[in-house]
Amino acid sequence: MITSFKLLKGILSLALFFSICLWLIFLFILGGIILGYGGTFGLENILEDFELNSKTTRIVLTTYLLGGYAVIIYVVYILRKLVVSLNTGRLFTKFQSAGFNLIGQIIIWLVVISSISDFILKLILNSRFEVKASFPDFWLFLAVxxxxxxxGQVFEKARLIRExxxxxx
Known part of the structure; x- marks a missing residue:
């Protein structure tokens, strides 16, 4: 019988593996776009919001995209380590409370930085003043x-009470 923690660990392990593979593929493809080796490799819908007139613009946009995906991969990695830690049977450890807190802070910072950078990129690259804060994107991830x-705070309080x-x- 497979437990839900083992199933979740397996799903997160697969997600982590495929995320890293996709990140490496995007690194190769976007690196080719930056250096000007060929077309956009079918990424026209991602790049259509931005006018990629200069090499510096392409480098900044690529660094932004790859950095954001790397942070998401790191969140999945921490979440996988948390599931493994919860599966050991020892609850309310310092790692668990710090891990949940760190994941929450990273998600909030990622959403805020993504919204600000999207606003700045559209303002600078396309000379458009556009503010987007739709429910599914911004507010949902802030809530998560x-x-x-x-x-994380609940786990920290429970850890202190247990000690x-x-x-x-």
Whole structure:
């Protein structure tokens, strides 16, 4: 019988593996676009919002995209380590509370930086003043990040109560 933690660990391991593979493929493809080796490799819909007139613009946009995906891969990696830690049976450890808190902070920072950089890129590259803060994108991920931070705080309080309880026994 497979437990839900083992299943979740397997899913996260697959997601981590495929994310790293896709990141490396995008690194190769976008590197080719930056250096001017051929076309856009079918990425016209991603790049159509931005006018890629100069090599510097392409380097900045590629660094931004690859950096964002690398941070997402790191979040999946931490989440996988948390699932493994929760599966060991020892709950409310310092790593678990810090891990949930870190995931929440990274998600919130990623959403805020993504929104600000999207605004700045469209303003500078396309000379368009456009503000987007739709529910599915911005507010949902802020709520998810806040949930992880709250979960980290709950785990920290439970850890402190458990340590206090172990001292009194």
């Amino acid at each position: 990040g806040s949930f992880f931070i709250a979960l 206090e309880n172990e001292l009194t026994v």
